[in-house]
Amino acid sequence: MSNKDRINEMINYYERRAPWHDQYMEYSGNEMMEKRLKPIVIKVVPYITKKNIIEIACGTGNWTQVLARRAKHVLAIDSSPKSLEIAKDKLQLSNRITLDIADAYNLENINDRYDVAFTSDFFSHIPKKMINCFFDSMKTVLRPGGQVIILEMSNKDYFLEKFDCYVDGNSDLINTRQLPDGSITEVVKNFYSENELRELLKNHSSDIIFHNFEELKRWLAIFRIK
């Protein structure tokens, strides 16, 4: 399957998953989510306070509220109209949040330039051969030397156990996912060690700070775009 087809499969999958996403992630409201992920929030806060932020692949807005509480303004984009509808119903602080449909790989039509780009649980879904394209797209919306914050899952073993998985011809790890509506989709879900990540980011970043949150099964990378 081509990378373009993989990306389109993903977009369709998340549009269908939107009504179940929060339940699947065990997110039951913004307060609870912020409390649960507090160790991560503490590390992120210094980089988002009073900043203009673009949140890429915001989904149903679970991180959007966390960002907007501290930011000057958040533009939260996602490819899924249904996810954005759910986010809109959930989010407060509407004067500091704009929700919009956009493709993470084609952000060049967005006119403003942002201090910070934030993305949660999306980086693992990028086919490896599309990572340069993703950063090129991100560079079009970040001011020079802008801050990037990437939050991702680290529990590879759980995914290997829970889903049928294989590595495809592009070295991407593919999971087979079934939704409650019965539909089955192949989803790219790549996991990186800190060293692999540093190697991957070296052409796009300077000053990488890496945090591992073992208990929360996530890592956080904070760096300036190069």
Ligand SMILES: C[S@@+](CC[C@H](N)C(=O)[O-])C[C@H]1O[C@@H](n2cnc3c(N)ncnc32)[C@H](O)[C@@H]1O
């Ligand atoms: C695992 S969800 C993460 C959502 C949210 N960031 C969170 O932490 O709950 C991945 C999100 O990526 C979005 N997505 C997938 N492909 C995309 C693309 N090409 N451009 C923008 N968003 C995309 C999906 O619609 C989905 O909302």
